[in-house]
Amino acid sequence: xxxxxxxxxxxxxxxxxxxxxxxxxxxxxxxxxxxxxxxxxxxxxxxxxxxxxxxxxxxxxxxxxxxxxxxxxxxxxxxxxxxxxxxxxxxxxxxxxxxxxxxxxxxxxxxxxxxxxxxxxxxxxxxxxxxxxxxxxxxxxxxxxxxxxxxxxxxxxxxxxxxxxxxxxxxxxxxxxxxxxxxxxxxxxxxxxxxxxxxxxxxxxxxxxxxxxxxxxxxxxxxxxxxxxxxxxxxxxxxxxxxxxxxxxxxxxxxxxxxxxxxxxxxxxxx
Amino acid sequence: xxxxxxxxxxxxxxxxxxxxxxxxxxxxxxxxxxxxxxxxxxxxxxxxxxxxxxxxxxxxxxxxxxxxxxxxxxxxxxxxxxxxxxxxxxxxxxxxxxxxxxxxxxxxxxxxxxxxxxxxxxxxxxxxxxxxxxxxxxxxxxxxxxxxxxxxxxxxxxxxxxxxxxxxxxxxxxxxxxxxxxxxxxxxxxxxxxxxxxxxxxxxxxxxxxxxxxxxxxxxxxxxxxxxxxxxxxxxxxxxxxxxxxxxxxxxxxxxxxxxxxxxxxxxxxx
Numbered sequence: 001x002x003x004x005x006x007x008x009x010x011x012x013x014x015x016x017x018x019x020x021x022x023x024x025x026x027x028x029x030x031x032x033x034x035x036x037x038x039x040x041x042x043x044x045x046x047x048x049x050x051x052x053x054x055x056x057x058x059x060x061x062x063x064x065x066x067x068x069x070x071x072x073x074x075x076x077x078x079x080x081x082x083x084x085x086x087x088x089x090x091x092x093x094x095x096x097x098x099x100x101x102x103x104x105x106x107x108x109x110x111x112x113x114x115x116x117x118x119x120x121x122x123x124x125x126x127x128x129x130x131x132x133x134x135x136x137x138x139x140x141x142x143x144x145x146x147x148x149x150x151x152x153x154x155x156x157x158x159x160x161x162x163x164x165x166x167x168x169x170x171x172x173x174x175x176x177x178x179x180x181x182x183x184x185x186x187x188x189x190x191x192x193x194x195x196x197x198x199x200x201x202x203x204x205x206x207x208x209x210x211x212x213x214x215x216x217x218x219x220x221x222x223x224x225x226x227x228x229x230x231x232x233x234x235x236x237x238x239x240x241x242x243x244x245x246x247x248x249x250x251x252x253x254x255x256x257x258x259x260x261x262x263x264x265x266x267x268x269x270x271x
Numbered sequence: 272x273x274x275x276x277x278x279x280x281x282x283x284x285x286x287x288x289x290x291x292x293x294x295x296x297x298x299x300x301x302x303x304x305x306x307x308x309x310x311x312x313x314x315x316x317x318x319x320x321x322x323x324x325x326x327x328x329x330x331x332x333x334x335x336x337x338x339x340x341x342x343x344x345x346x347x348x349x350x351x352x353x354x355x356x357x358x359x360x361x362x363x364x365x366x367x368x369x370x371x372x373x374x375x376x377x378x379x380x381x382x383x384x385x386x387x388x389x390x391x392x393x394x395x396x397x398x399x400x401x402x403x404x405x406x407x408x409x410x411x412x413x414x415x416x417x418x419x420x421x422x423x424x425x426x427x428x429x430x431x432x433x434x435x436x437x438x439x440x441x442x443x444x445x446x447x448x449x450x451x452x453x454x455x456x457x458x459x460x461x462x463x464x465x466x467x468x469x470x471x472x473x474x475x476x477x478x479x480x481x482x483x484x485x486x487x488x489x490x491x492x493x494x495x496x497x498x499x500x501x502x503x504x505x506x507x508x509x510x511x512x513x514x515x516x517x518x519x520x521x522x523x524x525x526x527x528x529x530x531x532x533x534x535x536x537x538x539x540x541x542x
Contacts, residue, residue: 019399026302029292029395068528092395094402100410103525107515114517120403122395124300124363128290131365132391139371141431143414143440151529156439159532160412163438167431169414244378246385254374257339258422261430 012116015079016086017102019093019123020048023209027129032121039086043075044098048088066150068098072105076113092125096146096174126233127172130205133215135244135252137203137235140259142170147177147184154184161188165195168261170241173234177225185225185234192236196220201243201253203235204228217243217253283387286350287357288373290364290394291319294480298400303392310357314346315369319359337421339369343376347384363396367417367445397504398443401476404486406515406523408474408506411530413441418448418455425455429462436466439532441512444505448496456496456505463507467491472514472524474506475499488514488524 016035021027036042041059042049049062061078063071072087079085089097099120106113131138143164149157164171171192176185192200198221206214206229216227220236228234240259244252287306292298307313312330313320320333332349334342343358350356360368370391377384402409414435420428435442442463447456463471469492477485477500487498491507499505511530515523 019403021300022393026305027300027393029298029300031297034297092399094399094407094409096410099403099407100525100528103406103410103513103515103523104527106523107513107525114515114520118523120406122293122298122399122403124393124395125399128363128365128393128396132290132370132393135374135391136365136370138365138415139367139374141414141416143412143435144409145412145440153532156530156532160438160440163434164414164440167434168427169416169431169435242374242378244374244385249385252374252377252389254371254378256375257371259427260423261427 011082013079013082013084014117014119015075015102016119016121017093017099018086018088018121019097019125020051020088020090021123021209022091022126022129023207023213027124027209029121029123032123035121036086038084040084041078042086042088043071044088048090052088068101069105072098072101073109076102076105076109076116079116080112090126092123093120094122095125095144126174126205126208127235129208130203130215130233130235133205133208133213134203134217134250136254137170137201137237137241138172138255140170140240140255140257141168142172142255144172144174146174147188148175148181149184157184158187158191161191162195165192168238168240168259170238170255171236173236175230176228176232176234178230183225185228189220189223189225193220196236197239200239201237201241203253204232205235206232208233217251282353284350284353284355285388285390286346286373287390287392288364288370289357289359289392290368290396291322291359291361292394292480293362293397293400294478294484298395298480300392300394303394306392307357309355311355312349313357313359314342315359319361323359339372340376343369343372344380347373347376347380347387350387351383361397363394364391365393366396366415397445397476397479398506400479401474401486401504401506404476404479404484405474405488405521407525408441408472408508408512409443409526411441411511411526411528412439413443413526415443415445417445418459419446419452420455428455429458432459432462433466436463439509439511439530441509441526442507444507446501447499447503447505449501454496456499460491460494460496464491467507468510471510472508472512474524475503476506477503479504488522
């Protein structure tokens, strides 16, 4: 009996959550590329799954952006059936992406899902690619906050923005806008204008590392929500963030390695 | 005159700051590998420079960890002399690493340094690699804070820890301990124990992605500073962080994609 069990009705397969990196294949690690080569079935948001160069034995199961938990469950089911499943995310799989959805599905799913071989392959997340385009805006203490209020109340997001800006952290905003969430980014800028200096550099980085890359730097006073779209990561400096003007080259934006906490606008910081 | 200027006394060269990734070559992007192949002179902290497989025409200029600004200036000088200079960091070059030191040196250096061709190649930073080892602890809002008080006052670090923990962000600590800074991590745990639930998962990830990788998960109540060394990244959960126990496998730690801000210990969060 044990000798003739085929792969599909014997031991469960494996599920690997893979961060594809922010841009082209140049920014995907060999570890991620090898994990893609090994898998038989690919789950993920349409554009990420379609980006992959797959062989004839590899199957795509693309789905919409807002179906993360259903996608996670379908991927886990297929891994239980003995397939070698890959769940792909742009950037890093662990930052506002599919690794958390897979864990959540396991946490609330059937007990046998806990026996599955789960692996997660990290990648370069969007904020790191955007930061590299302009200098080192994340060179000192910083945070990453999702501006989507689909799964958390706006009041919590606003409170977090006030707390981190007041504490002097640089802020990277993921999911800044979407068709269903048109006003949140403008509101976030308004909140931050009440705390940070008007000249604080704001970086809008769209599709960093891809052919349609677009990067803009504006002072917080002039930052508007229509400067971002779904594919943009927005980095907002701290009172200590500096901008270096350069003739004939774009400016550099960076966070100094030293911090006093006494930059302008630091009303609620220790003295 | 113009025709016989050799490369070394003519146009300045280029300086590329390269993030080598957290571990072995499997986690270094092709973009970083290609940038290494192109450079003639390598600046960086000893272990990173020594890790590189270089050709006979490529020169190492390794230096100590605490000499970042002097190293940045030497690298910029050499690029001005027409060399193809690489400044390397482990992980991502933009996160508590050399990209900020290079910008700082340019900001305060001679005007001609602003004319240099500066490029930054992002990499997988340590916290992403550590997170991937255990699940998705950075799956929702999080921050990265350096625990080194060499260049910022301890009171500022303590205030930031209180602000971010109170706001419900997961915390990744870089530079948690060193021989010269033995007590800071223990003090940080004490501060956080006053704000976060005792069961909050704390992940100690050492050398993630390398052969000597070591990962431990303990509740905040039991977290001690001697569980970390210089090569460790420490991730401290939020009140919403969950741990999934698994028979015969290490537990998974993750941040749920939804947040109410009403986890236990959330004394100063909106209701």
